[in-house]
Amino acid sequence: MFMSMPISIPARPRRRAAAIAAPFVLIAAANAFAQAPPAPADLILTDAVVHTVDVNRPTAEAVAIRGDRIVFVGSERGALTYRGRDTRVIDLAGRAVYPGFIDSHGHLAGLGNSLRVLDLVGTRSLDEIIDMVEERAASVPAGTWIQGRGWDQNDWSDTRFPHHRALSEAVPDHPVVLGRVDGHALLANAKAMEIAGITNETPDPEGGRIVRDPETGEATGVFVDAAESLIYSHVPAPNKEERRQATLAAVNELLSWGVTSIHDAGVGLGTIELYKEMAENGEFRLRNYIMMSSSQGTLDHYFERGPEVGLYEDHITVRSIKMVADGALGSRGAALLEPYSDEPDHRGLVTENPERIEAVAAEALERGFQVNVHAIGDRGNRIVLDAFEEALAQVPVADHRFRVEHAQVIHWQDIPRFAELDVLPSMQQTHQMSDMYWAIDRLGWTRSRGAYAWRSLLETGVVIPAGTDFPVESVNPFRTFLASITRSDEEGWPAGGWFPEQKMTREEALKSMTIWGAYAAFEEDLKGSLTEGKLADLVVLSQDIMAIAPERILDTRVEMTVLGGEIVYTGPGAEALTKAVR
Numbered sequence: 246m247f248m249s250m251p252i253s254i255p256a257r258p259r260r261r262a263a264a265i266a267a268p269f270v271l272i273a274a275a276n277a278f279a280q281a282p283p284a285p286a287d288l289i290l291t292d293a294v295v296h297t298v299d300v301n302r303p304t305a306e307a308v309a310i311r312g313d314r315i316v317f318v319g320s321e322r323g324a325l326t327y328r329g330r331d332t333r334v335i336d337l338a339g340r341a342v343y344p345g346f347i348d349s350h351g352h353l354a355g356l357g358n359s360l361r362v363l364d365l366v367g368t369r370s371l372d373e374i375i376d377m378v379e380e381r382a383a384s385v386p387a388g389t390w391i392q393g394r395g396w397d398q399n400d401w402s403d404t405r406f407p408h409h410r411a412l413s414e415a416v417p418d419h420p421v422v423l424g425r426v427d428g429h430a431l432l433a434n435a436k437a438m439e440i441a442g443i444t445n446e447t448p449d450p451e452g453g454r455i456v457r458d459p460e461t462g463e464a465t466g467v468f469v470d471a472a473e474s475l476i477y478s479h480v481p482a483p484n485k486e487e488r489r490q491a492t493l494a495a496v497n498e499l500l501s502w503g504v505t506s507i508h509d510a511g512v513g514l515g516t517i518e519l520y521k522e523m524a525e526n527g528e529f530r531l532r533n534y535i536m537m538s539s540s541q542g543t544l545d546h547y548f549e550r551g552p553e554v555g556l557y558e559d560h561i562t563v564r565s566i567k568m569v570a571d572g573a574l575g576s577r578g579a580a581l582l583e584p585y586s587d588e589p590d591h592r593g594l595v596t597e598n599p600e601r602i603e604a605v606a607a608e609a610l611e612r613g614f615q616v617n618v619h620a621i622g623d624r625g626n627r628i629v630l631d632a633f634e635e636a637l638a639q640v641p642v643a644d645h646r647f648r649v650e651h652a653q654v655i656h657w658q659d660i661p662r663f664a665e666l667d668v669l670p671s672m673q674q675t676h677q678m679s680d681m682y683w684a685i686d687r688l689g690w691t692r693s694r695g696a697y698a699w700r701s702l703l704e705t706g707v708v709i710p711a712g713t714d715f716p717v718e719s720v721n722p723f724r725t726f727l728a729s730i731t732r733s734d735e736e737g738w739p740a741g742g743w744f745p746e747q748k749m750t751r752e753e754a755l756k757s758m759t760i761w762g763a764y765a766a767f768e769e770d771l772k773g774s775l776t777e778g779k780l781a782d783l784v785v786l787s788q789d790i791m792a793i794a795p796e797r798i799l800d801t802r803v804e805m806t807v808l809g810g811e812i813v814y815t816g817p818g819a820e821a822l823t824k825a826v827r
């Protein structure tokens with residue numbers, strides 16, 4: 246299972262010289278003085294309930310860290326033998342410690358972008374929205390576009406489409422564009438319409454509508470469907486500094502949820518360069534396993550260059566390729582073998598030529614890359630498995646760890662093929678939580694039994710790395726944990742769970758968020774468990790999710806996130822904790 250690949254991949258760059266020298270110093274010291282204490286740790290966490298996710302020592306009381314590595318996991322007494330004059334010791338007063346969470350499928354740039362845009366979901370009135378826009382306008386220079394999305398006039402006391410007047414009076418100097426929750430309409434202010442050159446004479450475009458005041462004929466600011474691009478086409482793409490700021494915000498969001506590693510799905514060369522530049526400057530405080538986009542230019546670049554593994558002290562790795570075989574279930578784009586149950590003439594969309602998936606996979610095998618293909622429908626999944634099987638027959642590589650991203654609906658005959666081909670189903674438990682309300686409409690009962698089929702897959706011997714697909718779902722790892730073990734929503738519906746036979750155990754759920762994610766990135770020797778020698782990435786939680794009742798799981802707070810031995814996030818409840826350093 247852990248055979249090395251026949252293709253040579255670049256060695257991980259060496260870290261600090263001290264870390265390499267330390268073991269020799271230790272050995273020398275141990276020989277000279279049998280009782281000599283170990284080299285002191287930089288940080289020791291004591292009085293903790295530590296869930297290590299290491300089968301050799303599942304639980305512990307304390308962890309000692311030197312540099313970016315864990316040097317000891319075990320008893321409090323054992324940890325304190327690593328205490329030196331400059332060691333920081335934090336008493337966690339019984340709090341729970343876990344390996345830093347690994348989100349195995351998300352979109353960092355997408356998250357950054359969503360944080361730049363005002364989140365209007367759940368707003369109760371236009372006035373509330375205007376307040377939010379005014380507040381943002383006060384913090385950015387005049388002329389800067391302000392964007393938002395998520396309003397729904399059906400949630401307001403006045404359920405008619407809004408008019409721009411009050412918004413334009415409150416925010417006259419910034420162009421404002423606010424998308425409706427479904428993306429099919431927007432509200433623009435006067436400044437935005439002025440920039441877009443909208444007048445009473447502007448005609449409705451084909452397939453779209455400019456909503457107008459029935460008396461004056463003036464645009465009300467609401468643009469529907471194809472008319473939206475009259476405004477959106479004037480919104481400038483974010484410049485590099487804005488993208489950098491957005492990335493920093495996204496990284497901080499992830500750290501605040503205890504996520505220390507992500508697998509970033511579908512990243513282009515320009516964005517990879519930005520992340521490298523930030524890492525070079527020490528401001529990329531997250532470990533990013535990048536799945537490059539499969540545009541031909543990106544593939545050509547990396548096929549020539551080869552994988553980049555463990556750059557910037559294990560902060561950036563580029564060794565996998567993201568492809569997309571079909572669409573999504575909600576919009577009936579997922580490719581199904583049989584027609585949709587609620588649209589009998591339609592079997593979804595295949596978005597990539599299966600022969601190209603096979604060709605890219607074969608070349609990736611030759612050049613030491615992993616291939617991760619989005620497939621949601623049972624036809625999409627079969628296309629990908631067939632393509633992988635063909636590529637592997639041409640270029641046999643034992644330890645390829647190819648992945649299907651989402652693997653949502655799988656024909657029962659294809660479920661064992663994941664294990665047979667050593668292909669990993671990379672899944673998002675919260676999609677089950679979000680989709681279950683309508684999934685049976687799309688799929689019917691029988692096919693739904695093969696949907697989000699975690700237990701059926703685990704029983705074949707595969708592991709399931711867990712992701713959230715952020716920003717599609719919230720980064721919140723506790724939602725993933727809750728969905729995994731209950732298959733119910735936040736309110737506990739349906740009682741007992743949706744196809745409850747597919748639930749994960751708590752141990753499996755935790756592994757899917759940690760060590761299985763590490764395995765899916767060839768990093769199980771580096772992270773994913775709290776084990777001596779591994780990276781010191783861990784999270785301190787306010788309560789023990791392995792022990793509390795399911796209905797309390799979403800109340801869990803992240804109190805501290807440690808990345809490579811550094812405390813990179815402290816939650817409101819933990820300030821006292823870090824001050825009370827012994």
Ligand SMILES: [Zn+2]
Pocket residue numbers: 350351352510714
């Ligand atoms: Zn995605």
